Amino acid sequence: MGDRVAKDALFDGFARITKALSSGRRSEIVDLLAQGERSVEEIASEIGQSVANTSQHLQQMLKAGLVRTRRDGNRIYYSLAGGRVLDLWAAVRDVAAEHLAELDSLAAAYLGDRSALQTISRAELVDRMRRGDVVVLDVRPEPEFRAGHIAGAVSMPLDELRRKVRGVPKDREVVAYCRGPYCVYADDAVRTLQRRGYRAARLEDGFPEWSRNGHPVENDVDSPAS
Amino acid sequence: MGDRVAKDALFDGFARITKALSSGRRSEIVDLLAQGERSVEEIASEIGQSVANTSQHLQQMLKAGLVRTRRDGNRIYYSLAGGRVLDLWAAVRDVAAEHLAELDSLAAAYLGDRSALQTISRAELVDRMRRGDVVVLDVRPEPEFRAGHIAGAVSMPLDELRRKVRGVPKDREVVAYCRGPYCVYADDAVRTLQRRGYRAARLEDGFPEWSRNGHPVENDVDSPAS
DNA sequence: GTGCTTGTCAAGTGTTCGATTGAATAGAAG
DNA sequence: CTTCTATTCAATCGAACACTTGACAAGCAC
Structure with missing residues (x-):
């Protein structure tokens, strides 16, 4: 052998x-x-x-x-x-979420209760962006937005969001996204927006997954991809 | 944060x-x-x-x-x-093959020189099986064949192959597969067959990958999946 | 050159890991 | 109930690991 x-x-x-x-x-x-x-x-x-x-x-x-x-x-x-x-990192997260007994409680301890948060899939977001009835907010720190973001998204880091909520149009649903499925930024943003009477949802996962699945991306400066 | x-x-x-x-x-x-x-x-x-x-x-x-x-x-x-x-295990192998400097030499040390081995992709095999111009050999130990194998494949463990090569029809190309990309069985089989004048190739990867990619599978006894 | 910043390297400490050995357990067979 | 088989548990030892501290290197600013 x-x-x-x-x-x-x-x-x-x-x-x-x-x-x-x-x-x-x-x-x-x-x-x-x-x-x-x-x-x-x-x-x-x-x-x-x-x-x-x-x-x-x-x-x-x-x-x-x-x-x-x-x-x-x-x-x-x-x-x-x-x-x-x-891809490897995504596979690790998936297996952990699916098979590791205590991951739920660890995630809950870090992320808090997500049950009140609406989420929207990538496919659905693509669809609704085409119809033009959503505002997409990138709530990561601004340098990360510059390095690459969902095509058509607006940069709105968390602290800025709290100061400028009024500027966000209220006639359309707001979709926030951030670094990935275990990032708290978008959760925070959605909660803040909901409290002010917006219809708000969180995009599933985050920017890396969007990009990795071949969806349209823009960036301000050229930055290394692969 | x-x-x-x-x-x-x-x-x-x-x-x-x-x-x-x-x-x-x-x-x-x-x-x-x-x-x-x-x-x-x-x-x-x-x-x-x-x-x-x-x-x-x-x-x-x-x-x-x-x-x-x-x-x-x-x-x-x-x-x-x-x-x-x-999926996770496949991702680990892929990343190792792509990014780990010394993996090539480690693989070569275990598998030997593969440059003389023809390989055939899953898509191509599906195609050629439909046309009926290949014989597909499962060269893993027989119990593994029974637990699940490529639909239409014939069980032919290595030792059996050496004894029964003559039984294998020579008019069609032979495709051998085994446990996965780093398994030596199919390599051995292809080398043996080539030496006897067969046209032989190795299926890329192995049975788990075939099954995982949704290609048709048969099994003799019911065995747990997923 | 001197200083300042950013990273790496080397040594030390307490912890965890992999493998070995031998004892202990659970279930099947008599 | 005893014996056998398959597996797990417990104790041990040396190697590897995560983190700290303090020294060193490489590039800029002056």
Whole structure:
């Protein structure tokens, strides 16, 4: 049955990929980099770790081939190595949601109660945008919007939304989206809008999934894709 | 930015899935269980580990929700928890093949040189089976064939193939398939057939991928799916 | 050049992991 | 009830891991 040693080595190779994702902190990094490239310092502050520690996590992911780097001045930007990495991350989330017993309670603890939030599928949004009866809000931080967003969406980061709700037209339903299925921004936005009497819904998942499924995307500056 | 503790806990949850796959031995187990359920002893012997050690690996995967168990007499059968787990495993393999630098040499060390092997895509095989100009051989061990195989394929485990090559018609091209892209059985079969003057090719990937992509499947006994 | 910023590297510490061994359990068979 | 088989549990040991701290390197600003 083949060569045991070689077979073990091959599967240890596959395991290097999963090992690179097998820490909660590194998972957070992948989820973050799905929005676009980030410097080490930005990543460190997003995941709440020291720069040195973050750097070491990134080195591991780099060795496994999950991320790539780009130097600009004395800053180093990390980004995902390719679209397949996103597929992998989506598969991990799906399996966790479907099979990991305690994920529901973990998600509820972080996201709060979602039962009052309307959600709308990508297909449905495409349809309704074509009919022109929705306003689509990108509620991520503005730099992420600039790096790439749903074609036709308007940038409206959370803090800005609270100040400028009045500017949002009330005659159409509002759809908010953010980083992905486990991101709280769109939830917050929808709750805020509902409280002010808007009809508001949350897009399923977030921008990376929209883009990954071949839906139309715009960006202000050219940024690396794959 | 939400609750750091809850966010960390949530992503540690996702990491439990990848951790369950982050050992070469456990990866081998998933690859094996993709063919159907197995007892602990069978798994242990396939991955070349002690039963006690294998049992512990299985316990870990069970806690992460990747596998499920079924008791029959005093034997316990493990199987994958669902089709999404297969998708996840496929994504891991893809990312490894695409981004992990040393995977090529690891694969070459285990599989040998594949450059002389013709391969045929699933779509092409569907097409040619419809035209009736190919013989499809399932070269996995016979019990796996019985648990599920490509509709219209013939069971021909490797040792049997060597004894009964003459029985295989020479007027049509032969397509062999086995457990998956990193399984050596079909490679062996194709090499054997080529040596005897057959036109032979290997199906891309293997049975689990065929089934997972919605292609027609038959099985002799009813066995659990999804 | 000196200083400043951004990242990496190396060493140290407590924790977790993989494998081994041997004992313990659950169910089937006698 | 005893014996056998299949599996799990518990204790152990060395290796690997996550995070910290402090030193070092690379690029900019002056």
